[in-house]
Amino acid sequence: EAAVTQSPRNKVAVTGGKVTLSCNQTNNHNNMYWYRQDTGHGLRLIHYSYGAGSTEKGDIPDGYKASRPSQENFSLILELATPSQTSVYFCASGARTGGNTGQLYFGEGSKLTVL
Amino acid sequence: GDSVTQMQGQVTLSEDDFLFINCTYSTTWYPTLFWYVQYPGEGPQLLLKVTTANNKGISRGFEATYDKRTTSFHLQKASVQESDSAVYYCVLGEGGGLSGKLTFGEGTQVTVIS
Numbered sequence: 001e002a003a004v005t006q007s008p009r010n011k012v013a014v015t016g017g018k019v020t021l022s023c024n025q026t027n028n029h030n031n032m033y034w035y036r037q038d039t040g041h042g043l044r045l046i047h048y049s050y051g052a053g054s055t056e057k058g059d060i061p062d063g064y065k066a067s068r069p070s071q072e073n074f075s076l077i078l079e080l081a082t083p084s085q086t087s088v089y090f091c092a093s094g095a096r097t098g099g100n101t102g103q104l105y106f107g108e109g110s111k112l113t114v115l
Numbered sequence: 116g117d118s119v120t121q122m123q124g125q126v127t128l129s130e131d132d133f134l135f136i137n138c139t140y141s142t143t144w145y146p147t148l149f150w151y152v153q154y155p156g157e158g159p160q161l162l163l164k165v166t167t168a169n170n171k172g173i174s175r176g177f178e179a180t181y182d183k184r185t186t187s188f189h190l191q192k193a194s195v196q197e198s199d200s201a202v203y204y205c206v207l208g209e210g211g212g213l214s215g216k217l218t219f220g221e222g223t224q225v226t227v228i229s
Contacts (some may be wrong), residue, residue, distance in 0.1 A: 004158075031215050042121075042204055042219035043159065050214070058216070059116070090158050094215045102149040102208050104217060106158025 003027065006091050006107040013114050019078040021110050023091030030096035032074040033058070033104065034066060036087040043090060049074055050096065081114045088112075117142045119207050121220035128227050134192040136223050138205035141186065147208040148181050148188045149217070154201045159219075162190075162203070200227045 003026045013019045025032065030051045035043040035058075045058030047066035055066040063085060065077040078085055088111050092104040121138040128134060140146060147166050151159040163174035168183040181188040188205055205220035 033216070035219075040124075040221055042119075042221045044219070045216060048214060048216065056214070059218075092158070096215065101215070102147065102164050102206065102217065103161050104215065106160065108156065108158055 004091055004093055004105050004107040006089075006110045009108065009110055011110065011112050013078075013081045013112065015082060015114060017081050017114075019081050019085075019112065019114075021076040021078075021089055021091075021112070023074045023076075023107060024072050025074075025091075025093040025105070026072065027093050027095075027105060028071065029093035029105075030071070031094045032068065033092045033094070034064075034074070034076045035090045035092065036060070037090060037109070038087050046076065046089075078112075081112075083114045086112060086114045117144075117207050117209065117218045119205050119218055119220040121205050121223055123223045124221065125224045126226070128195050128225070130196055130227060130229050131194045132227075134195045134199070134225065135189060136191075136203055136205070136225070137187060137189045138220050139185075139187050140181075140205070140207050142207055144209070146181065146183070148179075149206040149208060150177070150179055150190050151204040151206050151219070152201045153204065153222075159202075159204060195225070195227045197227045197229050200225060 033048040034046045049068040094104040150162040153159040163172040165172040207218045209216040
């Protein structure tokens with residue numbers, strides 16, 4: 001069974017504070033992703049990675065950094081959190097193949113509130 | 116860049132009703148289209164995939180096809196049940212490359228009442 005786990009599941013942060021969201025996958029997938037989910041916008045891609053040591057900008061990377069220290073772990077970092085970053089964040093993993101299979105495995109989400 | 120637009124934000128149905136959700140897409144690549152479903156408290160999960168225009172993707176009683184001429188993509192189910200209540204996303208896969216990136220529509224909240 002595919003397994004992607006996120007921590008923390010809920011986080012309240014103050015404006016200007018640093019927030020780190022962590023993701024671990026046991027699928028041995030090369031690709032990992034961070035999305036945020038907001039009403040009216042669906043899911044939007046923030047950063048993604050092809051493997052350990054790699055990070056790439058997605059569609060809305062401003063205000064976020066990412067780190068992929070190993071195959072299993074992918075972190076999303078908010079150096080200076082702002083209220084506009086209040087959202088639900090989803091991590092996902094997927095196999096790197098020649099065609100787009102569309103099969104991503106998502107974690108359960110991390111709800112971040114920035115006050 | 117790639118984009119997906121879902122017209123219906125919310126749909127409320129009774130059990131055994133027919134479900135139809137439509138979306139439009141834009142891409143410069145040959146499209147690969149998916150429907151994802153998200154149940155409360157969970158992450159999205161793949162429901163089905165359509166790789167060829169006018170061919171059906173079928174899964175769990177749901178069917179999907181897309182029309183390349185109108186760049187539209189739709190999901191349907193003949194008879195919905197209360198357990199089908201969820202958010203359904205129209206999703207466009209990035210053509211070519213190895214990123215596996217997906218572009219999600221805004222989502223349609225489907226509520227089925229008994």
